[in-house]
Amino acid sequence: MVRGKFITFEGIDGAGKTTHLDWFRQRLADKLNTGVRKVVMTREPGGTPLGGTLRGILLAQPMDLETEALLMFAARREHLAQVIEPALAQGDWVLSDRFTDATFAYQGGGRGLPRDKLEALERWVQGGFQPDLTVLFDVPTETASERRSAARAPDNFESESETFFERTRAEYLRCAAEAPDRFFIVDSTQSIESIRKRLEEVVASL
Numbered sequence: 399m400v401r402g403k404f405i406t407f408e409g410i411d412g413a414g415k416t417t418h419l420d421w422f423r424q425r426l427a428d429k430l431n432t433g434v435r436k437v438v439m440t441r442e443p444g445g446t447p448l449g450g451t452l453r454g455i456l457l458a459q460p461m462d463l464e465t466e467a468l469l470m471f472a473a474r475r476e477h478l479a480q481v482i483e484p485a486l487a488q489g490d491w492v493l494s495d496r497f498t499d500a501t502f503a504y505q506g507g508g509r510g511l512p513r514d515k516l517e518a519l520e521r522w523v524q525g526g527f528q529p530d531l532t533v534l535f536d537v538p539t540e541t542a543s544e545r546r547s548a549a550r551a552p553d554n555f556e557s558e559s560e561t562f563f564e565r566t567r568a569e570y571l572r573c574a575a576e577a578p579d580r581f582f583i584v585d586s587t588q589s590i591e592s593i594r595k596r597l598e599e600v601v602a603s604l
């Protein structure tokens with residue numbers, strides 16, 4: 399059995415990734431269309447019953463910065479063991495709404511946790527495992543904040559300051575510059591139609 403591919407969607411809150419996720423999943427499913435492999439759609443924090451419980455805590459409860467990073471990685475360990483690894487091993491493709499780049503961006507860039515601590519946790523939890531492809535929805539923070547304010551009541555992260563999101567965005571872009579072969583950056587100020595054209599290129603490249 400050929401191993402499946404692992405694809406992640408990233409971006410600051412309000413960057414618009416959610417708008418494109420379901421459409422992208424469907425395009426991937428059309429592409430696979432062999433009847434054997436399927437596309438497993440999942441998200442972080444979350445993706446498992448335990449991860450869902452941790453998500454509820456992480457988004458709503460105030461906590462120490464290091465506790466936050468540890469819980470993100472604990473949820474991720476469970477997600478890898480229960481969902482991502484078994485799916486890839488049986489040839490399915492996995493599409494995740496956020497993964498480890500989000501921890502570097504939010505807990506590292508946004509909150510300021512030193513990168514070497516996050517790298518140590520990353521090695522512990524996932525060894526050398528990385529997504530095959532990461533689509534980064536990039537948008538200026540002012541645009542993202544306008545989009546966010548139109549949405550529902552903000553959670554722990556959505557209520558952060560503009561400068562928090564500046565640092566988060568900068569760290570996403572640093573991650574992308576460090577792994578240019580893995581990242582595909584989408585200019586999320588573009589119209590939905592032109593973003594879909596870019597995403598078609600992504601699907602074709604897989």
Ligand code: TYD
Nearest residue numbers: 411442443470496497500501504505555556
């Ligand atoms: P998000 O995925 O944007 O869901 P929704 O669209 O329902 O708001 O929300 C998850 C939040 O968790 C988001 O603000 C980013 C944050 N987060 C981290 O801070 N670190 C992480 O490692 C992950 C996976 C998410």
